[in-house]
Amino acid sequence: MLSRPERLALLARASAAELAAAMAAAAPLPPHRRLRGPEVGLTMLRGRAGGDGAPFNLGEATLTRCSVTLADGTIGHAWRLGREAEAAEAAALLDALLEAAPARAEALLAPIAARLAAEAEAKARRAAATEVRFATLAAMR
Amino acid sequence: MRPGFADPVLDAQAAFRAVMQAMARPGTVQRLAAAPDAPPPIAPAAAAVLLALADADTPLWTDAPEAARGWIAFHTGAPFVAAPEEAAFLLATSAMPPLAGLRAGSDEAPQEGATLIVQVGALRPGAGWRLSGPGIAEAHRLAVAGLPADFPAQWAANAARFPRGVDLVLAAEDALAAFPRTLRIAEEG
Numbered sequence: 001m002l003s004r005p006e007r008l009a010l011l012a013r014a015s016a017a018e019l020a021a022a023m024a025a026a027a028p029l030p031p032h033r034r035l036r037g038p039e040v041g042l043t044m045l046r047g048r049a050g051g052d053g054a055p056f057n058l059g060e061a062t063l064t065r066c067s068v069t070l071a072d073g074t075i076g077h078a079w080r081l082g083r084e085a086e087a088a089e090a091a092a093l094l095d096a097l098l099e100a101a102p103a104r105a106e107a108l109l110a111p112i113a114a115r116l117a118a119e120a121e122a123k124a125r126r127a128a129a130t131e132v133r134f135a136t137l138a139a140m141r
Numbered sequence: 142m143r144p145g146f147a148d149p150v151l152d153a154q155a156a157f158r159a160v161m162q163a164m165a166r167p168g169t170v171q172r173l174a175a176a177p178d179a180p181p182p183i184a185p186a187a188a189a190v191l192l193a194l195a196d197a198d199t200p201l202w203t204d205a206p207e208a209a210r211g212w213i214a215f216h217t218g219a220p221f222v223a224a225p226e227e228a229a230f231l232l233a234t235s236a237m238p239p240l241a242g243l244r245a246g247s248d249e250a251p252q253e254g255a256t257l258i259v260q261v262g263a264l265r266p267g268a269g270w271r272l273s274g275p276g277i278a279e280a281h282r283l284a285v286a287g288l289p290a291d292f293p294a295q296w297a298a299n300a301a302r303f304p305r306g307v308d309l310v311l312a313a314e315d316a317l318a319a320f321p322r323t324l325r326i327a328e329e330g
Contacts, residue, residue: 035145036144
């Protein structure tokens with residue numbers, strides 16, 4: 001079963017179309033009420049030069065957050081990069097739904113997880129192809 | 142959990158305007174048309190003031206129960222402090238904490254004095270205390286139900302340490318009035 005942080009990470013990285021598909025798969029959707037947002041703000045992105053570099057502020061990025069509540073009081077949150085208000089609300093609603101029924105998360109979010117895994121693997125392959133091995137020459141006698 | 146302002150920008154501006162007007166005209170009663178549906182025991186007017194003014198930089202003290210504190214924390218992001226003397230904003234839903242124990246700022250930085258929001262039973266203009274001071278042309282009368290019996294004495298002590306001191310916002314349901322530290326209260330009938 002997916003933990004809540006894992007679920008929120010998937011919902012934050014999903015595209016608006018993927019969220020709409022997940023909403024359609026989760027139908028019928030219960031009525032919900034907006035607690036906060038969706039509202040757009042800025043967040044500071046921090047970077048690190050290399051594995052042991054000091055952290056630095058890379059720049060600010062837009063962020064959309066939304067919190068919704070279902071009739072039974074379950075609360076769902078979403079924080080997503082970008083300015084897609086509708087997608088943030090959909091992500092928050094899905095989070096609330098899956099908080100009430102965590103067992104459905106894996107099936108509902110499987111397409112998103114699969115797409116992200118495929119992208120990560122393709123990236124890793126591209127990076128691996130450029131790897132250069134430095135052979136250390138043993139001291140010659 | 143309940144939502145905050147229905148329209149976060151315009152309703153917060155309206156609440157800010159109401160507090161500003163109440164502070165500029167001490168003792169007049171302002172009504173908030175769009176106060177949030179706050180969890181009990183927080184009065185709608187008190188909730189509107191907090192949502193409009195409190196943020197992550199203002200330490201907050203309140204005697205409200207856990208559920209109400211959660212609502213305030215979620216919507217304002219303000220950190221709670223356990224000791225009233227450390228807070229920038231205080232919300233008293235039942236008994237008012239003694240004014241002498243709150244942050245009063247310093248002569249160099251009087252703006253650091255705390256703002257105390259007290260929920261009272263009722264605010265009735267035209268009767269009760271005689272209020273005077275900056276913002277009041279001659280005198281204004283306001284009856285407040287629900288403040289401690291020694292409040293006029295506490296207030297006189299608060300006013301005596303001007304420019305230091307505590308500002309007060311009185312909230313009753315959707316109505317609010319403000320007592321800035323320059324206000325003088327006379328008890329005559």
